[in-house]
Amino acid sequence: MALLTFKGGVHPPEKKELAEHKQIKILPLPEKVYIYTTNHLGAPAKIIVEPGQKVKTGQKIGEANGFISANIHSTITGEVIEIVKMTNAATGTRNDVVVIQRTGDDEWDLIPEHGDYTKKSPEEIVNIVKEAGIVGLGGAMFPSHVKMSIPKGKKAEYLIINAAECEPYITIDNRMMIEKSSEIVKGIKIIMHATGVKKAYIGIESNKPEAIEKMKEAVSGEPIEIKVLKTKYPQGAEKQLIYAITKKEVPSGGLPLDVGVIVFNVSTTYAIYEAVEHGKPLVERGITLTGEGVKNPGNFIYRIGTKVKDLLDHVGLVEEEKIDRILYGGPMMGIPLPDIELPTFKGNNALTVLTKDIVPKKESFPCIRCSKCVQVCPINLMPYLLKLQVEKREYDKAMEYGLMDCIECGSCSYACPAGIELVKTFKTGKKVARALKGRAKK
């Protein structure tokens, strides 16, 4: 059978072998955690604790502030020692961070309304998800309760579970499916119940046969189907995933719901299960600590807000002079860390430590119009033409050429034999174009 996929894309070295057979381990509790008020897309949470205050694991320390925002919780039991300002590498903004010192073992502050989902109304479930502060754990960190509240007049037909995990190196979703398959299926059923969706698909790349097998067993008898996808980057990009499975194109500038689809990541689904069934707010999640610069790569459950340095201490790093960069996430879209002392946030599904021999020495050439960027763009843009427009600051023209449609997957930059920074230009171009547009409206 031909594997489902989309047009374009690239095939970077997978590097999954570093961690894919390592069982998920629960890491010991950290001594200190740093909880960003921007642990999600949207407005920063409003802090509701003060320095000196004792907090339990799962206790709410910040409240969602606005429609697109999310609660934040203490991820250990201890004492709030200070509130500081730190830059969040994921959102690029400087926000308050609640620093909590651990005083002992976990004392849980669970969500009281949890329990059997079948006895709950959709509104009640959405409310638990909201209380639990769950956001998209694939990396986008979009508040899940907003996604689960289907607006009036729209209808979600399909639920798609994004289990493609197309980023090289990262293996946590793969391990979650192998080790927690029945919990994930229960999570899917909770989302279906809350959104009224009758049919769910789980999209998994073909390079995860064990996960495919386990999930197939777990879904038998349920209206949930496993869809095996071709191993290709960016197979897990939302629009490409939806296209591969339903053959529907999310309209330019639109949302998956415009084609009747909602998409949740594997880890998000698991978090929803944990919140609804066990009342656990989002305080921990799975992560892959990997890369050639890590001595013992593996998959772990860790407390959100743990410092990167503390996490990496558990796996060990190779000699300092060999390390080139450390990334939040994988090598294709990952954000390089300026400093190892930074905390983690909800969207961290991996820390990838790349060594100097892996990161290519860049040699720049002029564009020779080889058209590789056009071939690989999953959105059918003409990256080389678009770059010219952005560089000329012709933002109107650039938008006509689809600047805002760029999903920033980086396939163009990956494939460019001239080493041209295409996607970087588009990212900054989008920011500027958005700012200019905002000003025009005012």
Add this chain to the structure above:
Amino acid sequence: MKLNIAAAPHLRTKDNVRSIMLDVLIALIPSFLVSAWVFGFRAVWIMLYTMILAEGMEIFIMKVLRKQKNFKPDFSASVTGLLLAMNLSLAVNWWQIFIGVLVAIGLGKHVYGGLGKNIFNPALVGRVFMLISFPIAMTTWYRPFYFKYDTITTATPLAILKEHGVEALYNNPDYAINLKSLFIGTVPGSIGEVSAIALIIGFIYLVIRKRIKIWIPITYISTVFVISGIFYMIDPSKYASPLFHILSGGLMLGALFMATDMVTSPMTVKGHIIFGVGLGFITMIIRLFGGYPEGVSFSILIMNSLVPLIDIYAKPRIFGTVRGGKK
């Protein structure tokens, strides 16, 4: 710990412009060998001389005239040089070649801003300049395996066709013209254009290495096949067969290696098809009705000039939109 901060993606393809150019040079090795076999030492000398001259001139222009101290050769000039040599007659001499290379690298490439900026295929700019400047040397042909130059000359298959018609074509006393000789390359012609099979082997190498815009040669050759086929069906006694047209002259070299020059061809598959069909039409118009026996060089230069327009016209439909607007 000192950490590097750089833009994603943090992995990059191992390919670079230099490795692409090297692959093109590798793909031209079979043609190089066949030319050496058919035309002898003089062909080898011209090919090496042109290639080294082109690369040297590029280094001089970059380092001295454009003051790019860190310039490292990317072999694009070698490709230009070798392709120019393959488009030359054996009768040209060293200073004629020097002028041709100067025009190709200087006027064809660097006046536009160097690699990637030129509109026209630089090798063809050089070749056409030489054709106009040195018409006799550029259209003097020698028989295959006839290694005593400057004495007896002959005509290319296409020239025989233009001058004497189909009858004369297959009854040529100087050497055999049949599909087999055209395919292998034992006919007179430009140094590197004669052997279809050698060029095809190189092309297959580039296809395997994913280094070539394959739709350009496919549509170009198909268009030539269809147009010559129509005329052949109308009057086979007057017009040559489509296979003859495909295998003779510079069509194979032009379609496989000159029209597919990345810098001077369109960027999308739709663009490649438009480009290839246009090339086929212009080539056949020149061959059938024009004053020159051969039209490959001119058709490529004409279509090169249309590339910016084709690129804008042949934009792919952006994902999630309908053609001509948002969904």
